Amino acid sequence: MQWTSILAIYLLMWIACAFLMLPFGIRTHEEVGExxxxxxxxxxPANFRPGRVVVRATVLAAAVTALYVVNYDQGWIEAEDINIFGDPPSLRED
Structure with a gap:
């Protein structure tokens, strides 16, 4: 896999992880008592800290991307392994 592909996958994973991390640790003014x-x-939110979200998203995206790249190289899980619908029916009439 080329490094540019890994970078693109990492950026996509980072964006997804950043949105995933947004609600964790956030408190409203009522919960904080302000x-x-x-x-x-x-x-x-009363205590939004974007730096913390960035750090958490960076670490999580790095781990998920590393797992993806290792799986791509090793072939642990392939498309055939997650096909829950079985083989498609034949379109030819015999």
Whole structure:
């Protein structure tokens, strides 16, 4: 596998992991006990830390990408292994 393909896969995994990590560790103003600003949404986070999300997404994306690349090289799980519908019916009439 070329390094550019690995980089593209890593970036896709990073974006997915970043969205996955967003809700973890977030508390609303009500949960923290702080006073809300007038007009603020009830679900607005009080302690959002984007740096923490970036670090978590980076580590998780690196691990998932490494597993993907090793699986690609070793062939542990292939497309035939996850085919839950079986072989497609033949289109030819014999």
């Amino acid at each position: 006073e809300k600003i007038p007009g603020q949404a009830d679900s607005a």
